Amino acid sequence: MYQFNHASELLQMCENHKLDISEVLILAEMEESGRSRDAIRGLMEKQYQIMKESIRKGLSPDIKSVGGLIGGNAHKLSVYGQEKGFCGKTVLKAVSYALAVTEINAAMGKIVAAPTAGASGIVPGVIVALQEDQKYSDVKAVEALFVAAAIGRIIAINATLSGAEGGCQAECGSASAMAAAAAVNMAGGSPEMCMDAAAVALKGLLGLVCDPVAGLVEVPCSKRNASSAVNALICADMALAGIKSFIPFDEVVDAMYRVGRKMSPDLRETAQGGCAITPTALQYAKRILE
Amino acid sequence: MINTAVSIFEIIGPVMVGPSSSHTAGAARIGNIARRICARDIKRVDFYLHGSFARTYKGHGTGKALLGGILGMSASDERIRDSYQLARAAGIDFEFHTVDLGDAHPNTVKIIMQATDGETFEVTGSSIGGGKVVITSINDMVVEFTGQYPTIITNHLDKPGVVAHVTSMLSSNGINIAFLKVFRQARGSQASMVIETDQEVGNDVLAELGALPSMSRIVFIDTDKQLE
Numbered sequence: 144m145y146q147f148n149h150a151s152e153l154l155q156m157c158e159n160h161k162l163d164i165s166e167v168l169i170l171a172e173m174e175e176s177g178r179s180r181d182a183i184r185g186l187m188e189k190q191y192q193i194m195k196e197s198i199r200k201g202l203s204p205d206i207k208s209v210g211g212l213i214g215g216n217a218h219k220l221s222v223y224g225q226e227k228g229f230c231g232k233t234v235l236k237a238v239s240y241a242l243a244v245t246e247i248n249a250a251m252g253k254i255v256a257a258p259t260a261g262a263s264g265i266v267p268g269v270i271v272a273l274q275e276d277q278k279y280s281d282v283k284a285v286e287a288l289f290v291a292a293a294i295g296r297i298i299a300i301n302a303t304l305s306g307a308e309g310g311c312q313a314e315c316g317s318a319s320a321m322a323a324a325a326a327v328n329m330a331g332g333s334p335e336m337c338m339d340a341a342a343v344a345l346k347g348l349l350g351l352v353c354d355p356v357a358g359l360v361e362v363p364c365s366k367r368n369a370s371s372a373v374n375a376l377i378c379a380d381m382a383l384a385g386i387k388s389f390i391p392f393d394e395v396v397d398a399m400y401r402v403g404r405k406m407s408p409d410l411r412e413t414a415q416g417g418c419a420i421t422p423t424a425l426q427y428a429k430r431i432l433e
Numbered sequence: 434m435i436n437t438a439v440s441i442f443e444i445i446g447p448v449m450v451g452p453s454s455s456h457t458a459g460a461a462r463i464g465n466i467a468r469r470i471c472a473r474d475i476k477r478v479d480f481y482l483h484g485s486f487a488r489t490y491k492g493h494g495t496g497k498a499l500l501g502g503i504l505g506m507s508a509s510d511e512r513i514r515d516s517y518q519l520a521r522a523a524g525i526d527f528e529f530h531t532v533d534l535g536d537a538h539p540n541t542v543k544i545i546m547q548a549t550d551g552e553t554f555e556v557t558g559s560s561i562g563g564g565k566v567v568i569t570s571i572n573d574m575v576v577e578f579t580g581q582y583p584t585i586i587t588n589h590l591d592k593p594g595v596v597a598h599v600t601s602m603l604s605s606n607g608i609n610i611a612f613l614k615v616f617r618q619a620r621g622s623q624a625s626m627v628i629e630t631d632q633e634v635g636n637d638v639l640a641e642l643g644a645l646p647s648m649s650r651i652v653f654i655d656t657d658k659q660l661e
């Protein structure tokens with residue numbers, strides 16, 4: 144009844160039943176899993192609490208990743224952002240939170256993959272920063288997570304969320320689209336606006352390759368979460384200002400999948416291309432992997 | 434591209450220990466499923482890593498996660514970090530090898546487990562992104578299931594009536610079959626059914642299934658408890 148494969152179907156359902164995206168998602172999940180509404184909401188609330196917990200832990204100054212390439216950056220930026228910065232407080236907060244989650248992840252700590260571990264900083268970074276600075280309720284924030292899930296689900300069904308299959312556009316690109324739609328929803332934008340924000344966010348990161356240094360989810364992953372979080376916020380602002388995506392979200396997803404298929408395996412998580420084969424990266428890889 | 438119904442908690446989730454959903458969480462899940470297929474004490478385990486798993490397993494903790502799964506840890510278990518030590522303490526030998534499995538999914542591992550009773554089990558699985566996995570072979574028999582549903586795997590003699598027997602027994606116990614696939618090596622030889630159900634399957638039902646004539650073995654894999 145409430146199952147959908149495409150954004151166009153989801154929007155149609157929102158329109159026909161006068162529901163918003165999060166409500167359709169809950170109904171679809173109730174149907175599919177047989178769980179109650181309360182169980183589903185409760186589970187999503189739990190995910191949100193774990194996200195906040197990863198941010199809290201990741202802001203500590205003495206995190207060290209397994210590969211030793213990152214750690215402490217979230218802390219630096221959050222201190223800096225309190226007084227200074229070109230980007231404004233909320234943006235820097237979202238970025239430092241995104242960094243925090245990725246640093247905890249790289250230290251083999253507990254995170255919520257959203258949609259993957261490599262790209263796990265973007266959605267919580269954006270939602271938690273907006274919740275704090277705009278004083279949104281927890282209920283609103285959890286609702287936004289359902290909206291993010293809707294975007295990710297459409298991509299999972301029609302394309303891929305895996306860097307090994309589609310490059311980083313499938314991970315950070317997807318997460319940025321999810322966060323953009325979530326942000327629009329938090330601000331009270333319409334379902335169409337959510338899709339416009341998601342489409343523009345994914346287009347902005349189309350073609351992004353997956354090139355982790357030494358194969359570790361550290362560089363460029365962590366800072367790519369940072370820029371993808373900012374991309375999400377810009378796209379949300381554009382959509383809320385009434386700017387539309389010329390290409391509908393479903394078509395952008397198809398395009399992303401086709402680009403991923405054309406990407407050389409060297410640029411899909413194998414650490415054989417891009418940043419991973421720069422002299423600095425190779426030198427480091429030699430040192431730690433042997 | 435495997436497009437089964439996608440739960441939103443695979444998108445906002447799983448909750449897992451980092452750093453990589455495909456290389457760490459998925460690996461832990463494959464290990465965990467393999468352990469349940471073996472279903473006995475393991476004395477040695479060999480992991481044959483293919484593709485991206487082979488190239489990048491060290492830095493992702495893929496080895497720690499696979500082994501953690503073999504030890505019964507879920508993908509969100511923070512002890513995964515220490516699984517090498519824990520396996521040694523439990524007296525389990527383990528070794529990692531790299532291998533070329535042809536055009537298998539880039540994140541594929543073949544796990545060979547030697548049980549303390551001398552039996553050997555082989556399980557091959559792929560981590561297909563976002564922590565999701567698909568098991569593609571058990572003891573050289575081609576299978577396909579994801580572990581997203583409670584799953585019953587049978588080993589039985591390929592004879593008329595066995596499948597009907599099993600399905601009617603399940604339905605009389607109020608268990609609905611979501612997916613059913615039958616695999617066999619040759620006509621009249623050993624065969625296998627992979628039954629993915631909508632409900633958890635109780636021990637009494639499993640015992641009843643195991644007692645059917647022609648049935649040599651039943652394995653039950655319940656769903657990942659971290660979502661409960």
Ligand code: SF4
Pocket residue numbers: 261262305306310311312314315352353354355359360361363364365367412
């Ligand atoms: S570069 Fe690759 S491993 Fe890193 S976040 Fe992007 S897709 Fe994930």
